[in-house]
Amino acid sequence: MFKIAWEQEWNSFMKKRAIYCLVVGKADIYRNFLFFFFDPEQVSDRNCINENQECETQYANFVKGSTENIIVGSEVWVEDQELAWLHGTVSKITGQDAEIETSNGKKVTAKLSKIYPKDMEAPAGGVDDMTKLSYLHEPGVLENLKTRYELNEIYTYTGNILIAINPFQRLPHLYDGHMMQQYKGAPFGELSPHVFAVADVAYRAMINEGKSNSILVSGESGAGKTETTKMLMRYLAFLGGRAATEGRTVEQQVLESNPVLEAFGNAKTVRNNNSSRFGKFVEIQFDKHGRISGAAIRTYLLERSRVCQVSSPERNYHCFYLLCAAPQEEVEKYKLGSPKSFHYLNQSTCFELVGVSDAHDYLATRRAMDIVGISAKEQEAIFRVVAAVLHLGNIDFTKGKEVDSSVPKDDQAKFHLKTTAELLMCDPVGLEDALCKRVMITPEEVIKRSLDPQSAVISRDGLAKTIYSRLFDW
Numbered sequence: 038m039f040k041i042a043w044e045q046e047w048n049s050f051m052k053k054r055a056i057y058c059l060v061v062g063k064a065d066i067y068r069n070f071l072f073f074f075f076d077p078e079q080v081s082d083r084n085c086i087n088e089n090q091e092c093e094t095q096y097a098n099f100v101k102g103s104t105e106n107i108i109v110g111s112e113v114w115v116e117d118q119e120l121a122w123l124h125g126t127v128s129k130i131t132g133q134d135a136e137i138e139t140s141n142g143k144k145v146t147a148k149l150s151k152i153y154p155k156d157m158e159a160p161a162g163g164v165d166d167m168t169k170l171s172y173l174h175e176p177g178v179l180e181n182l183k184t185r186y187e188l189n190e191i192y193t194y195t196g197n198i199l200i201a202i203n204p205f206q207r208l209p210h211l212y213d214g215h216m217m218q219q220y221k222g223a224p225f226g227e228l229s230p231h232v233f234a235v236a237d238v239a240y241r242a243m244i245n246e247g248k249s250n251s252i253l254v255s256g257e258s259g260a261g262k263t264e265t266t267k268m269l270m271r272y273l274a275f276l277g278g279r280a281a282t283e284g285r286t287v288e289q290q291v292l293e294s295n296p297v298l299e300a301f302g303n304a305k306t307v308r309n310n311n312s313s314r315f316g317k318f319v320e321i322q323f324d325k326h327g328r329i330s331g332a333a334i335r336t337y338l339l340e341r342s343r344v345c346q347v348s349s350p351e352r353n354y355h356c357f358y359l360l361c362a363a364p365q366e367e368v369e370k371y372k373l374g375s376p377k378s379f380h381y382l383n384q385s386t387c388f389e390l391v392g393v394s395d396a397h398d399y400l401a402t403r404r405a406m407d408i409v410g411i412s413a414k415e416q417e418a419i420f421r422v423v424a425a426v427l428h429l430g431n432i433d434f435t436k437g438k439e440v441d442s443s444v445p446k447d448d449q450a451k452f453h454l455k456t457t458a459e460l461l462m463c464d465p466v467g468l469e470d471a472l473c474k475r476v477m478i479t480p481e482e483v484i485k486r487s488l489d490p491q492s493a494v495i496s497r498d499g500l501a502k503t504i505y506s507r508l509f510d511w
């Protein structure tokens with residue numbers, strides 16, 4: 038389903054003439070990237086890439102690199118289980134097999150078709166554009182990215198595609214005002230590769246051609262897509278911003294939408310403490326003078342199951358923990374307490390994030406909601422729903438008097454049922470009925486059937502997921 042949504046999005050990107058920005062976390066993604074851009078069938082499918090001279094050259098280089106004649110004494114790359122690729126020298130060739138003495142002193146045998154020539158003339162610091170490599174094969178590009186990464190150069194071009202490697206550390210000098218100023222209007226490729234250069238070229242093309250443009254940010258979880266997108270938005274806000282007038286500016290609202298979305302759609306996962314559990318399409322609208330005039334964010338396919346199911350060392354959506362850490366009067370108003378007391382949170386033993394204050398983030402989210410234009414009344418309703426989901430998860434069931442029926446388990450369960458109903462502003466009896474009974478509508482009649490405790494739990498979780506995902510979509 039995601040693939041279909043993505044394909045549709047891709048086609049619409051194509052119509053809008055995309056500029057690519059690719060984020061890489063690990064070798065696997067780069068492998069996919071090579072496949073996607075250099076597989077002949079894929080290339081011919083993507084007319085816009087086919088038209089792109091640079092990509093055709095890259096593809097030709099790729100083929101050349103893979104089919105190069107290898108002889109005894111050639112310096113090559115050979116696949117390694119641990120390190121992905123090892124450098125070595127061919128010592129013997131027998132038929133289609135080559136014997137290689139690797140740089141770490143091992144002797145390995147590999148098929149000739151599986152080894153790749155090493156570029157012995159590549160500069161020590163790597164190249165800033167992969168099209169400058171003699172051989173554009175996987176070990177070659179990975180070696181180049183690694184060399185640059187070790188020099189803190191996290192960005193590299195492949196033609197007009199930007200490859201970004203996650204630095205896993207703050208690099209403020211890369212994104213400050215001075216840097217933005219430098220990239221403003223600079224011809225693409227003149228300065229070091231940078232995410233601002235991609236945003237700049239997209240913006241200029243939009244202004245010059247009077248056509249919409251898109252930037253695609255792709256990569257595996259934790260690769261840095263969200264951070265990269267924020268940088269892109271910051272730079273576009275810098276280019277298209279207005280002098281601050283009274284109240285909120287559109288660009289402020291655009292930027293402040295991030296913390297709001299992250300509070301409700303991000304969670305800690307094994308790979309990423311702030312993982313977006315949804316897809317996002319950000320549209321920034323500019324007027325004919327190149328000033329930001331509006332913005333829209335469309336979200337896709339929130340991971341609904343996380344609302345009810347979470348395991349160590351992951352967490353549920355940030356907003357649940359933020360609300361539990363809200364000022365005392367809010368916590369009392371929503372009848373909350375420690376995250377440890379809620380079933381939807383305590384299935385995992387992780388409640389806090391290192392270096393993150395949920396209490397601080399709660400206030401920051403409230404501020405961001407103000408800036409985005411969510412009224413105090415709406416904010417109150419939003420957090421009522423968040424609290425209601427937590428209480429809903431604590432409604433346990435036991436067997437009722439009738440066969441295969443269920444009722445709230447004890448006083449605790451009844452308290453949470455009553456509180457959920459209060460927060461959702463619905464009738465508690467109606468809510469209990471909805472959880473413990475199923476209504477089937479047939480052409481002849483409406484049948485109401487009792488649910489056993491297990492089915493009532495499924496129905497409770499279904500309701501929690503639906504409420505939360507509707508809130509997120511809203």
Ligand SMILES: Nc1ncnc2c1ncn2[C@@H]1O[C@H](COP(=O)(O)OP(=O)(O)OP(=O)(O)O)[C@@H](O)[C@H]1O
Binds near residue numbers: 264
């Ligand atoms: N350019 C960067 N500078 C500094 N840190 C970064 C940068 N890019 C990523 N990071 C770090 O890596 C973490 C993960 O990045 P990010 O959340 O952007 O990944 P993602 O690709 O959006 O992941 P997911 O798909 O799970 O949402 C960030 O929280 C941040 O700590």
